[in-house]
Amino acid sequence: MPHIEFRGVSHAYGERRVLEGIDLELTQQRIGVVGANGSGKSTLARMVNGLVVPTDGTVLVDGLDTGKQGAAIRRRVGFVFPDPEAQIVMPTVAEDVEFSLRRTDLTQPQKSERVREVLERFSLGDHHDHPAHQLSSGQKQLLALASILVTEPAILVCDEPTTLLDLRHSRKVTQLLESLDQQVLLVTHHLDLLAGWERVVVIDEGRVVADGAAAEAISFYRRLMGA
């Protein structure tokens, strides 16, 4: 498994300090991150692929410094945003997935084959030539995942990828995340989706307040939230 390491990480947006003294070594395959709104989860997740560089401390992915080796980090770490609409860049479903392969050395037939395979895997095989913007929200979320995973990153970071989805689609996306060979870091408010995950990190007001197997960490978080 890849190795994500936060060493003495703090972060401020201007004067506002949003993460404080984070030390984490993440080597499990399925890692959840939970916490109240505004607690710093997205900031932490964005640090893993260098979208946010910490104001103090270092984030390392397999020994690469996210602040200094951005291009190598982004090849290794795929990032799925909460709004799949924002990730659609090409007119059709297949073109959108293929766009992710533009910087590879694959030949056109190899790219087409790779796109076909990934669309089948994500239940989008029948939508190959459909306008991407006309997919349902659940299908757009699957498309966003397909477009990232087609590049075969070692790590997949997903920031609330199920917020737009009904329960059935959330389950489908979660099952898909659970079936991947990749290391997955999932930020979510849907606590039931993390049942059985190897590790769950609870963030509160910018600090790690619980960290362990899903059942214990989630029950700590429920108590913290008074739920």
Ligand SMILES: Nc1ncnc2c1ncn2[C@@H]1O[C@H](COP(=O)(O)OP(=O)(O)OP(=O)(O)O)[C@@H](O)[C@H]1O
């Ligand atoms: N680009 C930014 N500029 C200024 N402040 C920001 C920026 N991004 C986030 N913040 C602030 O940092 C704090 C943490 O935000 P973050 O998005 O990391 O929290 P979160 O735990 O993911 O929240 P949510 O569950 O609501 O998505 C919030 O107070 C937010 O307003």
